[in-house]
Amino acid sequence: MNRTTKLVVILLLVVAAVCSLYIFRASTQTSAQQLQIYQHGTLIQTIDLAHVQEAYTIELKGENGAYNTISIESGRVCISHASCPDQVCVHQGWISDSTLPIVCLPNEVILEITGGGADLDTIAG
Amino acid sequence: MTPLRGNSTQKLTRLSLLSTIALTIFMIEAQIPVPIPIPGVKLGLANIVTVYGMFALSPVDTLLILLVRIFLGSVFSGQMMIFFYSLGGGLCCWLSLCLCKRLFTIKELWLCSPLSAIFHNIGQLLVAALFLKSWSVFAYLPYLLLSGILTGLFTGICTQFLLQRLSHVQNKRK
Amino acid sequence: MKPVFILPVLTMGLLTGCVTTQTPSASSQIFAMDTVMSLEVYGDGAQAALDNAVSTIYHLEDLWDVTEEDSEVSAINQSQGQPVPISPETATLLDQSKGLSQLTDGALDLTAYFAVSAWGFTTGDYRVPSQSELDALKTQIDYTQLSLNLEEQTATLPDGMRLDFGSVAKGDLGAILSEQLQNQGITSALLYLGGNVQTIGSKPDGSLWRVGIQDPSDPEQAALGVVEVSQKAVVTSGSYQRYFEENGETYWHILDPETAAPARSGLTSVTVIGENGTICDGLSTALFVMGLEDGISFWKQHPELDLDIIWVEESGNVTITSGLETTFQLTEAQSDREVTVIAP
Numbered sequence: 001m002n003r004t005t006k007l008v009v010i011l012l013l014v015v016a017a018v019c020s021l022y023i024f025r026a027s028t029q030t031s032a033q034q035l036q037i038y039q040h041g042t043l044i045q046t047i048d049l050a051h052v053q054e055a056y057t058i059e060l061k062g063e064n065g066a067y068n069t070i071s072i073e074s075g076r077v078c079i080s081h082a083s084c085p086d087q088v089c090v091h092q093g094w095i096s097d098s099t100l101p102i103v104c105l106p107n108e109v110i111l112e113i114t115g116g117g118a119d120l121d122t123i124a125g
Numbered sequence: 126m127t128p129l130r131g132n133s134t135q136k137l138t139r140l141s142l143l144s145t146i147a148l149t150i151f152m153i154e155a156q157i158p159v160p161i162p163i164p165g166v167k168l169g170l171a172n173i174v175t176v177y178g179m180f181a182l183s184p185v186d187t188l189l190i191l192l193v194r195i196f197l198g199s200v201f202s203g204q205m206m207i208f209f210y211s212l213g214g215g216l217c218c219w220l221s222l223c224l225c226k227r228l229f230t231i232k233e234l235w236l237c238s239p240l241s242a243i244f245h246n247i248g249q250l251l252v253a254a255l256f257l258k259s260w261s262v263f264a265y266l267p268y269l270l271l272s273g274i275l276t277g278l279f280t281g282i283c284t285q286f287l288l289q290r291l292s293h294v295q296n297k298r299k
Numbered sequence: 300m301k302p303v304f305i306l307p308v309l310t311m312g313l314l315t316g317c318v319t320t321q322t323p324s325a326s327s328q329i330f331a332m333d334t335v336m337s338l339e340v341y342g343d344g345a346q347a348a349l350d351n352a353v354s355t356i357y358h359l360e361d362l363w364d365v366t367e368e369d370s371e372v373s374a375i376n377q378s379q380g381q382p383v384p385i386s387p388e389t390a391t392l393l394d395q396s397k398g399l400s401q402l403t404d405g406a407l408d409l410t411a412y413f414a415v416s417a418w419g420f421t422t423g424d425y426r427v428p429s430q431s432e433l434d435a436l437k438t439q440i441d442y443t444q445l446s447l448n449l450e451e452q453t454a455t456l457p458d459g460m461r462l463d464f465g466s467v468a469k470g471d472l473g474a475i476l477s478e479q480l481q482n483q484g485i486t487s488a489l490l491y492l493g494g495n496v497q498t499i500g501s502k503p504d505g506s507l508w509r510v511g512i513q514d515p516s517d518p519e520q521a522a523l524g525v526v527e528v529s530q531k532a533v534v535t536s537g538s539y540q541r542y543f544e545e546n547g548e549t550y551w552h553i554l555d556p557e558t559a560a561p562a563r564s565g566l567t568s569v570t571v572i573g574e575n576g577t578i579c580d581g582l583s584t585a586l587f588v589m590g591l592e593d594g595i596s597f598w599k600q601h602p603e604l605d606l607d608i609i610w611v612e613e614s615g616n617v618t619i620t621s622g623l624e625t626t627f628q629l630t631e632a633q634s635d636r637e638v639t640v641i642a643p
Contacts, residue, residue, distance in 0.1 A: 004228050005229065005233050012240075015270055015274065016271055016274050018267070019267035019270045023268060023271065038328045100522075105330070105333075120510070120522065120525060121502070121509045122337075122496050123510065124495065124511065124535045124570060125518060125537060253504075253505060262504055262505075
């Protein structure tokens with residue numbers, strides 16, 4: 001093998017190694033579920049659901065005494081109490097993937113999970 | 126291995142035959158499902174003909190075969206987008222092979238294939254980035270580079286064998 | 300071998316570490332038209348295009364909100380038979396809706412607002428009207444009474460009838476936004492407009508958008524199936540979307556214009572997939588009212604519309620049109636359902 005050949009072989013090996021490392025890192029990262037909490041259309045908090053150690057709740061206050069109590073556990077989330085009249089968000093129960101976000105229309109709150117198991121872009125209905 | 130000599134009929138026949146082979150390989154490969162859901166990842170068997178042509182024929186002849194294959198391949202597959210992606214990839218691949226021909230002898234031909242596969246992928250991504258007006262498609266580059274190196278080595282070795290066998294045939298004819 | 304040759308390859312390989320896949324260039328979640336909307340726009344100029352889209356949504360909401368006193372639809376409703384000047388957007392929407400009403404022989408009818416509010420679907424104070432009340436209400440539903448003058452941009456509706464854009468507004472919004480975004484050079488975007496989905500182009504990587512179809516029997520959790528689309532609107536009308544129960548009976552918001560009562564056609568949802576959001580939205584309602592058999596023959600009679608349709612029956616059976624054979628898939632949890640494919 002001459003010098004050029006050696007250089008190219010080494011180059012290919014380096015590229016292959018860098019790529020493998022990148023792919024490995026990318027594939028181990030995508031399993032994380034990110035919970036995004038929106039209120040009145042703005043993202044107010046992002047929580048890494050996969051790394052929640054202990055269950056806890058967040059009290060989300062709105063105008064005129066409106067509130068939503070968000071229960072967060074490892075890998076899933078729900079609205080446990082809410083001031084809204086229809087209680088649709090409470091009845092939806094736990095969600096753990098991106099299939100359908102929890103939406104509280106009266107209080108303008110959205111809980112959305114990205115990067116979970118379901119590989120849907122959105123849902124019609 | 127010497128560049129193709131002889132009358133133009135012989136040359137025409139040789140070029141059409143190689144174009145047909147390239148197209149056939151391309152069309153058959155398109156039917157093989159790829160287990161990895163990343164656009165652009167494939168075996169790239171048609172590259173065998175391109176690399177072979179580069180070393181057994183001339184760069185210009187190879188370009189002709191390549192263009193015929195890309196045009197007919199996208200016409201037969203019925204998707205015009207494939208034409209632009211293939212063209213971008215094919216031209217990058219061809220340019221890199223022209224360079225390879227200067228750098229390497231026929232013994233290192235197995236190395237040219239992964240290199241050209243990489244440049245084919247880069248060319249495709251450039252076209253994609255141009256169409257989508259976004260560089261985010263380059264996030265696929267590591268996947269394509271890795272698959273290009275692996276499949277390129279495979280097709281490179283195939284080409285090496287092919288050249289050995291074909292030169293045998295050619296010598297006999299002479 | 301020159302090092303110049305190595306550098307670009309190496310840097311390209313390393314640079315990609317900083318690029319993340321599939322993050323929208325601009326996105327927004329807004330509340331409008333009594334629902335939630337989520338817009339994801341990709342590519343150059345995404346933020347400006349998104350801002351324009353959001354202001355278009357609020358603008359059209361102002362025009363089409365039937366509960367708002369000074370909206371255009373209210374102006375028509377209070378006109379007492381006099382011509383009312385309307386904006387080009389409203390004129391186009393009314394014109395298209397009338398066309399769809401004619402096409403479906405009245406299965407879609409925008410003049411059902413009195414009936415819709417009698418059932419309480421506008422306010423949430425649900426009640427079941429008596430038969431005599433319904434008999435009176437159904438005479439007040441007749442799209443042919445609405446007249447449009449497209450040259451002078453006016454609409455005329457007789458007194459005693461009321462319009463409501465609910466069955467087409469979100470679909471038309473999708474069509475308008477799609478055109479507007481594309482005019483601004485956007486080639487990839489995903490619009491979720493309160494259950495209606497409008498896709499522009501494909502995903503930035505060139506692959507198709509994966510749109511879930513809600514399961515009418517368990518709308519809050521798993522999807523029934525997935526359809527892969529590009530440059531299409533996906534619109535579902537389902538009895539699960541708005542309903543109430545009284546004395547063990549379920550009443551939903553999709554009314555049959557002939558009876559002024561919830562359309563009981565044996566279907567729980569109809570999804571229409573096509574290029575134009577207005578057509579998809581209007582027809583998903585009309586096809587729900589028609590039922591499966593009439594819907595299938597409607598689809599066969601109108602190949603020019605180039606639509607694909609998913610019908611879900613109360614029995615759980617799914618019927619799809621031939622164009623979806625390769626692009627529609629049941630989700631794993633639903634794979635035991637029976638799927639019938641209809642050929643043209």
